[in-house]
Every structure is written in structure tokens, then in C-alpha cells.
Amino acid sequence: MTVEFRLSQGLEVLVGGQAVPTGFARQRAVLVALLADLGTPVPVDELVERVWGEHLPKQPREALYGYVSRLRGVLAPCPEATIGKHAAGYVLNADPMTVDLYRFEHTVEAARNCDEDARALELYTTALRAWRGEPVPVVDTPWMGALRDRLRQQFKTAELDSQEIALRLGRHTELLPALIRQAREFPLDERVAGQYMLALYRSGRQADALEHYRQVRLRLADELGADPGSSLQELHLRILSAAPELDTSGQPASVSAQVVPRQLPAEPRGFLGRAHELAALSGMPDHLAEDGPEGAVRVLSGGGGVGKTWLALRWAHDHLAEFPDGQLFVNLRGFDPAAEPVSPDSALHGFLTALGVAPAAIPQDADARAALYRSLSADRRLLVVLDNARETAQVLPLLPGGRSSTVLITSRHRLNGLLATHTAQPLPLGVLGTSEARGILARHLGASSLDADPRATEALLRHCAGLPLALAIVASRAAAHPGFPLAGFADELRADAESLDTLDTGELSWNLRAVFSASYGVLDVQAATMFRWLSLAPGADITLPAAAALCRSTRSAARTVLTALEMASLIEQHRPGRYRMHDLTRAYAAELTKAHDTEADRRDALARLFGHYCHVASVAADLFTPEERERRPPIPPVSGPPVTLPDGDAARAWLEAERDNLLASARHAAAFGPATVVTHLSATLFRYLDNCGHYQDALTLHTAARDAVDPAVVAHAHALCSLGYALVRLGRYDEALHELRQALGHPRADPLVDYAANTNIAFVHDDRGDRETALTYYARALDASRTPGYRSTYGIALNNLGDCYRKLGRHEEAIDHLRRSITIAEEFDSAGLGGVALGSLGDLQRAQDDHSGARASYRRALELARICGNPGLEVELLNRLASATVTPREGLEQFQRALSLAREIGFTVEEAHAHHGLARLHHTLGDLTASRNHAHEALRLYTALKSSGTDAVGALIRDHLSAAED
Known part of the structure; x- marks a missing residue:
């Protein structure tokens, strides 16, 4: 099967003439990085740099291997395009002429070597027409930006070369619209200015040509302090004197005086018949x-x-x-x-x-x-x-x-x-005849495939009834599943040919409805109902269990129905077990459900779907942090077929996969009800979103919960606490204090609200250097956590208070609280609480000058943070470990990793700490420029936070000034 790569309008890969998905941005960037050096191995480290630049993931090589593996799957149907692995790196082997970039370069080179102007202009025109749009807008890394700039310059140079030839041939009037655009886009480009001036002069606009020269000369003087180059000055003088050699006899005046528009779109690809x-x-x-x-x-x-x-x-x-x-x-x-x-x-x-x-x-x-x-x-x-x-x-x-x-x-x-x-x-125009319709199917599926099953082919042709759009849809669907027998498609797609008569209504949307109707009309009652109700689901896709819950179906029956819908090209299984609808298909299904289903039917279907999400999210949250069950609402009843999550890893994977759908459901419930859905998800997903660094998602969810629920109920206070914590993580301290104080003053606040609000208010005061006030709030949080059943929460409160004692120099009280916190972490076998407590213990050991013990505690805590997948805790511990390292070089590496991770998850206060640490170490190593840059960035962040760190970093900046004066 043929393959074609297009870089000129973003990355596009066509297999057998059909565009195929190439994954998310980073995976697409890997493909671009390999295409740029087609046939040449690219070292792994170089690929990583091209794709991620300075913003590396935690395990860049593993991420790269995964992307390469998936790209091999994309190219699997095309044996002539393969990704190989050599000692020198990965290499993409393919015919260069399958890549539009290389075709462009080849055609441009042929044009430059051509001695005949007319033929050279044809070649340039061919190259330029095939290369339109912004090249490779995949990701923004230094390498990708340099590649994009190089391609833009290549195109611009070829365009100007082409225009030089067109001017020689006397086609100046035809060029004027393009030259007007270029003169505005590149006002300092003297080559563009010269071509524009010459075209104006030859079009009888000498005054305009001279005025344009004056504008260019002034702009060069104002912006660059330079005069035009000798070539442009000479052209100006020749125009000024109306030099005869500027005239051209390339074309008759009657033609050259006119612009020749060429507005036709490209030739239709794969046109057959008619x-x-x-x-x-x-x-x-x-x-x-x-x-x-x-x-x-x-x-x-x-x-x-x-x-x-x-x-x-x-x-x-x-x-x-x-x-x-x-x-x-x-x-x-x-x-x-x-x-x-x-x-x-x-x-x-x-x-x-x-x-x-x-x-x-x-x-x-x-x-x-x-x-x-x-x-x-x-x-x-x-x-x-x-x-x-x-x-x-x-x-x-x-x-x-x-x-x-x-x-x-x-x-x-x-x-x-x-x-x-x-x-x-x-x-x-009517529908196509049988032979022409068969030709379209053969072009997509191959004549041999049609000949192998003539009855299925006849059924497909009868189903499509000669309509080109229907034929293209059916053919592309069959081509997407090359292993499926043609007869299966024929069985699923049989329909009443008369339903296509409604296509000729003079309305595009009705045309699409009619095409979809050809498939919808043959569905049984269960499939038709699911098709309509799938449009109700707020998320971008849906799983089999969720679809079963939505439609009050068993897992087996739902699988059968989803398969039928997929075969009818009404839905797509874009990943194993995950189904989605095209936007237009969803709009069609939404119209159907409004026409055929009652409001109560639709409301009940959504209630079942939301019940499924709330139930499974609760089960997953209990597996994710089992020690904190008391902080979440009870697990609601099962809705739909049960989902089995064997362990915490499976729970985390489910939460990650369904996060967008859970948030979409919460937004929908916040807007249309019931509010209990959004408040349940807010309280249930609180710890997951925080531990996994999804701070912006947490902000969105908890804000929706706060706004959706009656302020008089206790759920409102819980939402305020969760929202306040998300704002703390994002460094928006003043807003956080506003929400948290409202929670404390809530008339129905319970011990959990008291604990959460006091803890986070204490954290803000703690970071701003007001330790005594922080101690008061931490102590109140500890009292609230003594409530029976709050054992894990009590362990966190002990840690927080113990850490505050350490900052106040009260080491005996600190070690007492921290040891008790560690005991509770061991009791629950909690990696999260253990990582927090060991990190605080490391801080205490540093304060007591036990630096080797502190490093050991930090490293063990860091292991636990990574085991439980908590990037927020990980970045805190990286900063602490960096501060306790033996050598400045090692510290620089840890601070840099902390800075990258903090930026990735939006953890503002730890980003400030990382900048501060880097400033200190660079200062120690004598690199005052780097130290100054990091110090100023730390000061900016600390100032926004109103953090006590401003004093320390301010002192460091004053050292920089003193050093500069010396």
C-alpha cells in the first residue's frame, strides 16, 4: 500500500490515499524529526532534544520508544516505509519522493538547473503550488523552530526565484497581487522591494515604484541605521531615468497589461467516472x-x-x-x-x-x-x-x-x-452507474478484494446506490479494517436504497443526515437507541461499561451493539475499548434523540452514566489512596456492569484514562444538574488530582462544585476547602485564603472541613514566614483530625505540626510528632504519607546537622513519592535533596529536575524554590550571570506569593550588585 508524507500544512500521513491518525503532538514530532533526516540514523539523544527540547518528561527514552513503536504500527501497512533501529539511532527509510519536502526540493533544484525560462517557471510553479501553509506546526522546541524557519526560507527563496523568471518573461502585472502581499510581509527585504518596484514600473506606475523605494529607504534607516544595497539603489536610478533596458517584450502588451488569475482549487484526487x-x-x-x-x-x-x-x-x-x-x-x-x-x-x-x-x-x-x-x-x-x-x-x-x-x-x-x-x-447529475461505482470501491479496496466476494460487493453497491459520498464512506471504513471480511460490511450496511432519495434536498446538513440515515435505518431497536443516547454523553469518548450503563444494557449486549454501530461507520473505536463519534454524527444523533426520546428518557440515561462514573471513580479512589477513605463520600451503588480494578495501579490507570470524561460530566452536571454529581466527583477526585499534579483540572472541578451546590449545605464547605487547596498549589495564596476562611465560617462545617481549612491556611502563613500563626492553625487541624476514623488524616496533621515545630527550632517536639506520623504511615503502608513524613524527617535531620541522614531520608522519601506517582511531592523532595547534596554540581542537577517538573505541573511555590536554589549554587560556582537570572525569577515568584523567600533572594541579589561594583 502506498504512503505519502506531507509536511507543508502540518504533518499529514496518507496510506493508500487516505489520511491516517499519527497520534498526539510529541509522537508526531518524532515522525517529523525522522523525516527531516530521511534515510539517515538519528541518535536517540538527538531525537529527544528535537522532540522535547528543554522540557523533558520523566523518562524521555521510554517515552520515545513508545512513540516509535506506535509510529511503526501506523506505517505497518506500508512495507516501503519502515523505522529501523541501528547502533547510531533510529532511521526512517522511505522513497524521498513520498515526502512533499523532498519533492519540493527536487523540483526547485530542477528549475534552477533549467536553461529555458518558460520551463523553469513551470517547475517552480509546480513546486510552490504543492507547498502551502505553515510547515510542521507540531511542537515548539528549538530544533523544530529552526526546521520551520529553514523551510519558510526555502519556500520564500524559491518564490522569489520564480518571480525573477516571471519578470523576465514580462508577467509583471500577473505578479503584482503576490508582490503587494510580500512587500507588506517583508518590508525590509530588498529583493522583494526590487521585484515590486520593477513590476510597478512595467505596469505604468513609475511614481508608485519611486514612492516604494523612498519608504524602504526610510524604514531601513529608522530600523537598521543602513542605506539600501547597491543593487536596489541602481534599480532606483534606472527607474528614475526610465532606462529603456527596464522594459520587456516578454509578452504582448494586451496580455501583460492584465493580471491572469489562477483561482481553481487543486485537481480532484482519485476522480473516477462521469x-x-x-x-x-x-x-x-x-x-x-x-x-x-x-x-x-x-x-x-x-x-x-x-x-x-x-x-x-x-x-x-x-x-x-x-x-x-x-x-x-x-x-x-x-x-x-x-x-x-x-x-x-x-x-x-x-x-x-x-x-x-x-x-x-x-x-x-x-x-x-x-x-x-x-x-x-x-x-x-x-x-x-x-x-x-x-x-x-x-x-x-x-x-x-x-x-x-x-x-x-x-x-x-x-x-x-x-x-x-x-x-x-x-x-x-444523478447517481453513478454500477460500473463507475464499482470502480470507486475498487480504487479504495482493490479489484481483487471485490472479485473475491461478488455477492458482498453487489450488496455494498446496492447499499450505496451509486452516491459517491456514500461509496467513499463505506470504502474508507472497509479499508480501515483490512482483516474484516467484506461480507460482514455488506451485512451491516444493507439498507433501503430509496432512503438515498432524500439526499437531493438542497441542504448539506440534510445530505449528511441522509447518509447517516442509510446506516441508522437498518439498526435494530437496541443499536438505534444506543446511537441516539451516545450523543448525550458529555465526554469526548466512552467505554463499553459506560455505554452499557447509559443504555441500561449488559456488557455483552453493549459490545454487540457498539460493534454494529462501528461497522455502520456511525462511531469509531479510536483506541481499544474506547468509542467516539464524529462531531457531525453526534449532532445528527442529538437531533434524533430530541425527536424520538422523551426528556425523562434522556435524563434517566444521563443519570445512569453519571452513576457509573461516580461509582467507579469512588472505587478507584479507594484503591488509589486506601488510607484516606474517611475523607471521601461513601461509594454509591453500582450503575451498569461492574468495572474490576484489581489494584492501585489499575485504579490510577482508570482515573487517568477517564479524567476528561469525569470532568466533562462534572461540568455538565454543574450546568444542568444534578449538583450532587459534581460535588461527589469533587470530593472523590480531590486527592487523585492533587497527587498526580492535575492542579488546573482540580481548580476547574472544585470551582464547579462550589458554584453548583447550595451554600447552606456542608458539601459547599467541602468544595471551598478543595478549591482553596488547589489555589494554594497554584500559588494563588490570597484567593485561597478567601475560600478557606469561608469554609471555616460555614455554619455546618464538620471536622474534616475544620481540618482541611486550618491546614491550608496554616500552609500559607508558614510559607510567608509567619510561623507562630501557622503553628496555631496546624494545632487546630490536629485537634480536628482526632475524630474517630480519621487515623490517616491524623498522621498528616502530626507531620504538618511537627514540621512547623522544626522551623521554630523546637526539635524535641518536632521529632515526637514526626515519629508518630511515620508510625501511622507504616501502619497503613502508605507510600504517600510515608514520603511526606520522611521528607519532614530529613528537614529535621538537616536542621540538626545530620546531613548524611537527611540525604538518606530524602532519597527514601523520593522513592515513595515515585512509587505512588505523586509529582507534587516529588518536586518538593527534589528541591530538598538538592539543598542537601554534597557537591554543587549534583545540586544543580536536582534543582534543574525540580524546576522542570514544577513548571510541568504548575507548582508555583516549588518553582520559586528551585530558582532560588539554582541561584545560590550558581553563585557558589562563580557563574554570576546564571545566578542573577535565577534569582530575579525566584524574586518575581516569591513576590507574587508574598512568600518569606523574598528576603533571602533579595539578599542574594544585593550580593550580585556588590560583586558587580567590585
Whole structure:
């Protein structure tokens, strides 16, 4: 199967002519990094640098290996494109001509080596047309940015080389629109300025050319303090004196004085059939006919998806030579579901600009604008394609003047008014014949596949009923599952061919509904119901158990129904066990459920789905941090088939996979009810979101819970506490204190609210250096945690108070509290609490000058933080370990890792600590520039936090100033 790589408009990979998904941004970046050195091994470290730059993941090599493995899966159907592993690194082996970048470079090189200007210009034009858009906008790393800049420069250089040749050939007027754009985009580029000045001069605009030189000269002087180069100065003098050598005889004046527009979209890929219609178009009266201009208007009408635009473009590209004065094209969007129809005035503005009229010279009056268009087109041999017209009134002002142009109009309406008043030639399009329809399927699936199962092929053709869009959908679905028998698709896709008659309604959205209806109409009751109700799910995708809960189904029955929907191309299994709907399919299903299901049906379906999420999230949270069950609401009843989560790792994996869906469900419940869903998820997911560093998600969820619930109930106080903690993590201390104090003052606050609010208020005071106030709040939190059943919470409170005692120099009290905290961590076998307590113990050991003991405690705590997957705790411990390391170099490495991780998860206070630590160590090593940079960044963050760290880092900055004076 053939493969094609496109880098010119973002990364796109086509397998067998069909675009295939290439994964998330970093995985796509790996592919770009390999394509950039096609056939050459790229070392692993170099790949990591290209893909991540300075922002490395925790285990970059492992992440890279995973991406390479998945990319091999993407390319598996294409044996000619493989990713190999050598001692020197990874290498992508493929034909360079399958990559648009290399085709572009090859064609440009051929143009530069060509001795004939006309042929060279053709080659340049071919290269430039195939390379459009922003190249490789995948990720922003230094290497990727350099690659993007290089490709932009390559394109710009080729464009300017092409324009040099076009100017030699006398095509200056044709170049003016592009040169106007380039002069604005690159105001200091002297080569662009020279080409623009020459084109203006040759178009009879000597004064404009001289004025442009004056503007460039002034801009160079103002911005660069330089004069124009000798070449541009010489050109200016030659224009000033109207030197004869500036004139060109490359083309006759009648042609060169006109801009030749080339607005046709690219030729249709894979166009097949319609031989009869193509012949009919060619046989109609053309621009040479004696019937007058009316005979040159052709209306291609037919239902949505019947292939009107493809036919018009195919004929247009086949007959370009008949229209030497250019081609105009506009999509009038008469039936676009996402945009309003294009007005004739707007279309005329585009046509006049393409014909070389300066925007300022285009009349504002609609009649005057149409008159100018008719005047400019009257004596030209133009092809005008008016695509997707809604009605006769929309196209009448766009008909060119004179008798020499041809107009192709496509519409879902017959435009009878145009046929009656302008004797336009109609060409109604029906569905394809059997042989042509079979040819489309064969192009996608292979003739041998069709020949192997003629009955299934006949059934597919009957199902699609010759509609090109339906054929393309069915063929692409079958091609996506090459291992599935064709007969299976035929069984699932059988439908009443008469349902396709509704396609010819003159409305794109109805066209899509009709195509979907062809599949929906053959579903049984269970599949049809699930299809409609899947549109209710707020998340981006859904799992089998969740779908079963939504539809009150068993797991086995849900699997059968989901398979049927996938085979009908109504849903996609984009990852194993995860299903999603295209946005347009979802919109269609949503319309169906509003039409066929009662409000109570829809409400009950959502209640079952939310019940499933709340139940499984509660089970997962209990496995994730079993020692903190008392801090979460009870597990609600099972909704739908049970989900088995054998251990904490499986629980974490489920929470990670479902996080977006859980948050989407919470947002929906916050907006439409019931509020109990969002408050339950807020209280249940609190620790998971915090431990895994999802601080922004926590902020969103807890804010929604606070806003959704009645302020008089205790759930509101819990939401305030959770929101306050998320704000603390993000370094938004003042906002956090506002929420937490409201929680403390809540009339129904319970011990857990008292504990959480006092703890986080204490943390803010602690970080701001007010230890005595912090001690008071930590002590109150400890009292609240003595409530029976709060054993793990009591262990955390002991740690917090013990750590505060350490900061106050009360070491005996500190060690007593910390030892008791460690005992509780061992009692629960809690890696999270153990990591926290050991970290605090390490702080105490440092305070007692036991630095080796502190390092041992930090390293053990760091292991526990990584075992439980808590990046927030990990970054805290990295900063502490860095401060206790033996050598500055080792400390620099730990602080840098802490800084990267803190930035990744948005942990502001620890980001400040990392900058502060790096500033101190660089100062020790004598690198005052690096020290100064980190110190100023630390000061900025500390100041925003109102942290006590401002004093220490301020002193360090003063040392920098003293050193500079010395």
C-alpha cells in the first residue's frame, strides 16, 4: 500500500490515499524529526532534544520508544516505509519522493538547473503550488523552530526565484497581487522591494515604484541605521531615468497589461467516472458559440454528495488551455451548515482583486462593482466557476460581460430562474452507474478484494446506490479494517436504497443526515437507541461499561451493539475499548434523540452514566489512596456492569484514562444538574488530582462544585476547602485564603472541613514566614483530625505540626510528632504519607546537622513519592535533596529536575524554590550571570506569593550588585 508524507500544512500521513491518525503532538514530532533526516540514523539523544527540547518528561527514552513503536504500527501497512533501529539511532527509510519536502526540493533544484525560462517557471510553479501553509506546526522546541524557519526560507527563496523568471518573461502585472502581499510581509527585504518596484514600473506606475523605494529607504534607516544595497539603489536610478533596458517584450502588451488569475482549487484526487457528463459538458455551446453569452453558462445540479464540484473541477482542469486569460473560482456556501452564504458583493470583491484591481479602487456601490467586473471580463476568455450556489439571485451579478467567457455553476437547486432568463445549459447529475461505482470501491479496496466476494460487493453497491459520498464512506471504513471480511460490511450496511432519495434536498446538513440515515435505518431497536443516547454523553469518548450503563444494557449486549454501530461507520473505536463519534454524527444523533426520546428518557440515561462514573471513580479512589477513605463520600451503588480494578495501579490507570470524561460530566452536571454529581466527583477526585499534579483540572472541578451546590449545605464547605487547596498549589495564596476562611465560617462545617481549612491556611502563613500563626492553625487541624476514623488524616496533621515545630527550632517536639506520623504511615503502608513524613524527617535531620541522614531520608522519601506517582511531592523532595547534596554540581542537577517538573505541573511555590536554589549554587560556582537570572525569577515568584523567600533572594541579589561594583 502506498504512503505519502506531507509536511507543508502540518504533518499529514496518507496510506493508500487516505489520511491516517499519527497520534498526539510529541509522537508526531518524532515522525517529523525522522523525516527531516530521511534515510539517515538519528541518535536517540538527538531525537529527544528535537522532540522535547528543554522540557523533558520523566523518562524521555521510554517515552520515545513508545512513540516509535506506535509510529511503526501506523506505517505497518506500508512495507516501503519502515523505522529501523541501528547502533547510531533510529532511521526512517522511505522513497524521498513520498515526502512533499523532498519533492519540493527536487523540483526547485530542477528549475534552477533549467536553461529555458518558460520551463523553469513551470517547475517552480509546480513546486510552490504543492507547498502551502505553515510547515510542521507540531511542537515548539528549538530544533523544530529552526526546521520551520529553514523551510519558510526555502519556500520564500524559491518564490522569489520564480518571480525573477516571471519578470523576465514580462508577467509583471500577473505578479503584482503576490508582490503587494510580500512587500507588506517583508518590508525590509530588498529583493522583494526590487521585484515590486520593477513590476510597478512595467505596469505604468513609475511614481508608485519611486514612492516604494523612498519608504524602504526610510524604514531601513529608522530600523537598521543602513542605506539600501547597491543593487536596489541602481534599480532606483534606472527607474528614475526610465532606462529603456527596464522594459520587456516578454509578452504582448494586451496580455501583460492584465493580471491572469489562477483561482481553481487543486485537481480532484482519485476522480473516477462521469465520462458521459464530461462529454456532455464539452459538447454544450462554449465561448465560441454564436448563441451569445447565455450559451456559455452551464448549471450542474444535483443532491449533496453527488459529486458536482468534483466534476466541475475535473472538466476545468482538462480545459485550462481554452482560457488563457485565467480562471476565477468562488465557493458561494449556499448550503454550508457552518457559515452563511457568500454575498454577491463579497464574491465580486474577490474577483476584482484577482483581476488586479487595488482594494481601494473597488466601488462600494453594488451595481457599480458589478459593472466594473463586467467591463474587466468583457473581452477576456475566462473560466468562472461558481460553486455551491443557493439561488439565481446569488449568481446573476457574477456572470461576466461579453461573449467570450464560460461559467460553470454547481448547485443543489436547478436554478430554474437562470435557465429561463439566461438560457443557461442544465446538466443534472444523478447517481453513478454500477460500473463507475464499482470502480470507486475498487480504487479504495482493490479489484481483487471485490472479485473475491461478488455477492458482498453487489450488496455494498446496492447499499450505496451509486452516491459517491456514500461509496467513499463505506470504502474508507472497509479499508480501515483490512482483516474484516467484506461480507460482514455488506451485512451491516444493507439498507433501503430509496432512503438515498432524500439526499437531493438542497441542504448539506440534510445530505449528511441522509447518509447517516442509510446506516441508522437498518439498526435494530437496541443499536438505534444506543446511537441516539451516545450523543448525550458529555465526554469526548466512552467505554463499553459506560455505554452499557447509559443504555441500561449488559456488557455483552453493549459490545454487540457498539460493534454494529462501528461497522455502520456511525462511531469509531479510536483506541481499544474506547468509542467516539464524529462531531457531525453526534449532532445528527442529538437531533434524533430530541425527536424520538422523551426528556425523562434522556435524563434517566444521563443519570445512569453519571452513576457509573461516580461509582467507579469512588472505587478507584479507594484503591488509589486506601488510607484516606474517611475523607471521601461513601461509594454509591453500582450503575451498569461492574468495572474490576484489581489494584492501585489499575485504579490510577482508570482515573487517568477517564479524567476528561469525569470532568466533562462534572461540568455538565454543574450546568444542568444534578449538583450532587459534581460535588461527589469533587470530593472523590480531590486527592487523585492533587497527587498526580492535575492542579488546573482540580481548580476547574472544585470551582464547579462550589458554584453548583447550595451554600447552606456542608458539601459547599467541602468544595471551598478543595478549591482553596488547589489555589494554594497554584500559588494563588490570597484567593485561597478567601475560600478557606469561608469554609471555616460555614455554619455546618464538620471536622474534616475544620481540618482541611486550618491546614491550608496554616500552609500559607508558614510559607510567608509567619510561623507562630501557622503553628496555631496546624494545632487546630490536629485537634480536628482526632475524630474517630480519621487515623490517616491524623498522621498528616502530626507531620504538618511537627514540621512547623522544626522551623521554630523546637526539635524535641518536632521529632515526637514526626515519629508518630511515620508510625501511622507504616501502619497503613502508605507510600504517600510515608514520603511526606520522611521528607519532614530529613528537614529535621538537616536542621540538626545530620546531613548524611537527611540525604538518606530524602532519597527514601523520593522513592515513595515515585512509587505512588505523586509529582507534587516529588518536586518538593527534589528541591530538598538538592539543598542537601554534597557537591554543587549534583545540586544543580536536582534543582534543574525540580524546576522542570514544577513548571510541568504548575507548582508555583516549588518553582520559586528551585530558582532560588539554582541561584545560590550558581553563585557558589562563580557563574554570576546564571545566578542573577535565577534569582530575579525566584524574586518575581516569591513576590507574587508574598512568600518569606523574598528576603533571602533579595539578599542574594544585593550580593550580585556588590560583586558587580567590585
